[in-house]
Amino acid sequence: MVKNVDSDSELEKRYRILVENIGEGLCVINRNAVVTFVNDKLCEITGYGRDEILGQEISMFFESESKKILMSELKKRIKGNASRYTLKFRRKGAEEIFLSISGVPLFDKRGKFNGSIAIISDITEREKLEEELKERTIELEKEIAKRSQLLVDLYKGVAITEERNRLAQDIHDGLAQTLATSLLKIELCKRLLEDNPKKVKRELLELRKMLAKSIKATRQVIFEMRLPNFHRTGFATVLKQYFQEFRRRVGVTGNLNLKLEESLPVRTQVGIYRIIREAMNNVRKHAMAKHVDIRLRTDKNGNLHLIIEDDGKGFDLRKALARNKYAKHFGLREMQEQAKLLGGAFTIESKKGRGTRINVKVPLRK
Numbered sequence: 001m002v003k004n005v006d007s008d009s010e011l012e013k014r015y016r017i018l019v020e021n022i023g024e025g026l027c028v029i030n031r032n033a034v035v036t037f038v039n040d041k042l043c044e045i046t047g048y049g050r051d052e053i054l055g056q057e058i059s060m061f062f063e064s065e066s067k068k069i070l071m072s073e074l075k076k077r078i079k080g081n082a083s084r085y086t087l088k089f090r091r092k093g094a095e096e097i098f099l100s101i102s103g104v105p106l107f108d109k110r111g112k113f114n115g116s117i118a119i120i121s122d123i124t125e126r127e128k129l130e131e132e133l134k135e136r137t138i139e140l141e142k143e144i145a146k147r148s149q150l151l152v153d154l155y156k157g158v159a160i161t162e163e164r165n166r167l168a169q170d171i172h173d174g175l176a177q178t179l180a181t182s183l184l185k186i187e188l189c190k191r192l193l194e195d196n197p198k199k200v201k202r203e204l205l206e207l208r209k210m211l212a213k214s215i216k217a218t219r220q221v222i223f224e225m226r227l228p229n230f231h232r233t234g235f236a237t238v239l240k241q242y243f244q245e246f247r248r249r250v251g252v253t254g255n256l257n258l259k260l261e262e263s264l265p266v267r268t269q270v271g272i273y274r275i276i277r278e279a280m281n282n283v284r285k286h287a288m289a290k291h292v293d294i295r296l297r298t299d300k301n302g303n304l305h306l307i308i309e310d311d312g313k314g315f316d317l318r319k320a321l322a323r324n325k326y327a328k329h330f331g332l333r334e335m336q337e338q339a340k341l342l343g344g345a346f347t348i349e350s351k352k353g354r355g356t357r358i359n360v361k362v363p364l365r366k
Contacts, residue, residue, distance in 0.1 A: 025099075025120035028106075031113055033074055047092035047124045062087060077105040086123065102214045121137040126193050129200050132191050136207065138181070140182055141217065178214035181281070182207055238261065239276070243294060250284050254292035261298045268362060271342045272306060278338075279308045279333040279358050287312025287356060291303050298364065300360040304344075305361040314350045335360075 025042030029035050029125050038053050043301045046061070053061075062070050067089040076083055082104045103118040139149070178293070185207050189200045233241075243256045276294065282287050289312030296306050332348065335358070339346035344362030 022119070026121070027058070027120060027124075028054075028115065028116040029058050029118075036115070042120055045091075045097075045120065046089065047095075052092075062089065073101075073103060074116070077103060078113050080105050080107075080113070086101040088128075097122055097342070124192070125197050129189070129193055129197055131202075132204065133186060133193075133200075137186055140211065141187075143211065147215075148193075178210055182210060185210075196320045235264060235273075239294075239296070240274070241284065242273075242277075246280050246284075247292075252289055252292055254294070257293070257295045257297075259297035261300075262302075262364065264304065264364065268304065268342055269362065271338045272304070272360070272362070275306065275335045275338045275346075275358075276308065278335050281309050282313065282331055282356070288314070289313075289355065302363065302365040304360075304362040304364055306358070306362075308358040309355065311315055311355045314352050314354050314356055316352060317348065317350045 022039070023041065024252050025045045026035040026037070026248065027035060027042055034055060034057050035053050038050055043050055043053070048061075058074075059067055059070055066089070069085060069236075073083055073085055082102070084100065084102045086095055087099050087101060089341050100121040100123045101118050102115050102120075105116050105328060106114045160254045165200040173198050185362050188206075189203050239258065240256060243254065246252075247254055258284050280292070283292055287311035292308070292310045294306075294308050296304070298304050300332070333350075336346045339362065342362045344360055347359045349359075351354040
């Protein structure tokens with residue numbers, strides 16, 4: 001609150017240095033809300049010349065809702081209250097901008113209300129960033145809901161605990177961490193909006209890239225975990241489509257060799273598909289392979305043979321089997337359990353730098 005100011009000339013003398021160096025718009029109005037002083041910066045912000053503003057009632061420069069807010073704020077000055085608020089303002093030339101206004105009442109020597117002074121800033125860029133941030137937040141919330149529902153729908157009826165744990169780990173490592181980081185970036189942007197809008201732009205661009213990457217990763221999880229309709233498509237066709245899509249997504253070469261002399265029970269189809277999928281997940285995440293071969297055949301004795309071989313970096317099999325967490329990490333237990341459920345045998349051969357070979361033998365007839 002500023003007191004003991006008798007005239008506009010005294011005000012100009014007292015605040016001359018401040019006005020020349022403030023870097024913000026400055027406006028003084030009298031007790032009748034008529035403009036008595038503006039600085040060059042305010043003219044630059046509004047697009048109006050000094051002669052177009054001085055002597056005019058301040059409300060004439062605002063429209064509709066902003067005008068109502070302004071009149072309400074001016075009543076606070078009469079009561080001796082200062083405040084800060086935001087108004088829409090149409091610059092000369094019809095461009096709409098946002099103004100942040102900090103108003104303070106003025107009083108004469110006798111303590112009688114004599115007008116008010118306001119510091120005015122153009123915060124249009126900040127408002128645009130806030131609006132974009134709100135839109136990004138809404139998009140993020142929608143994406144979370146959409147992906148969550150997809151994952152829930154995906155796993156309806158799937159009763160294998162290991163697969164659920166694997167899915168949960170994938171979500172934790174990918175989607176959940178990305179979303180958590182995104183929310184932190186949104187909070188950072190909110191804090192930086194006023195002081196560093198350029199950094200906010202950079203953060204928003206990075207956030208957009210991060211979300212795009214997360215969406216891609218989530219689609220990959222869905223692709224890997226989806227159980228196809230073997231009845232409708234056919235087992236051989238499903239495998240060919242899966243392997244073709246896998247090669248495209250991961251960027252490896254490979255061959256799928258199928259020699260099935262008899263139809264497979266649905267239960268066997270599902271189990272073999274899960275083993276192949278788990279093995280391919282290892283290829284994608286760990287093997288760093290360039291080439292993968294899958295061979296699936298039946299023999300004259302009624303057995304099904306599956307061989308999956310890659311030229312990746314391999315791993316220490318003895319250590320993996322000795323330490324439970326490694327076995328779980330590479331999905332060995334899941335593949336072993338699937339083979340066991342089918343009444344078959346599962347073996348794996350791997351050495352560091354020499355790739356990995358998986359063998360599964362399943363009897364089709366008792």
